[in-house]
Amino acid sequence: MLINPAFAQEAAGAAQQVAAGDPLRVLFQFLVIFVVFYFFLIRPQQKKMKEHQMMQSNVARGDTIVTSGGLVGKVIRSNADDLLVEIADGVRVVVVRDRVLGRRSQSDRTFAEEESVNDNAKKGSEGLKDVLTKK
Structure with a gap:
């Protein structure tokens, strides 16, 4: 070998x-x-x-928050463990403080605010067309 x-x-x-x-x-x-x-x-x-x-412990009245379920609302009242959140005009829900994902800043617009801005823009442009077409 x-x-x-x-x-x-x-x-x-x-x-x-x-x-x-x-x-x-x-x-x-x-x-x-x-x-x-x-x-x-x-x-x-x-x-x-x-x-x-x-952040969760510092959430206070008047803050706009986002929950883990995706709800966006304004804090009306806060306790040690839960929050009363207004998600629409007259619609209030109780949210457990641990389920808050984050705060929204003033610069972040909600969907409803975007819709109202778009509606106002449409109304404004239609009004301008009426003024321009009238003689």
């Missing part, structure tokens, strides 16, 4: 040593992976959760 049996045994022993590796090196690699996961996944998620809980 072309390969001497002694060389074959020596190569197999070297392969087992490489596969086993140094236990401290393997432990170090796991620690590095854990640190990377902590700083890129766990810590930012905890920070987001803390900010969200602060």
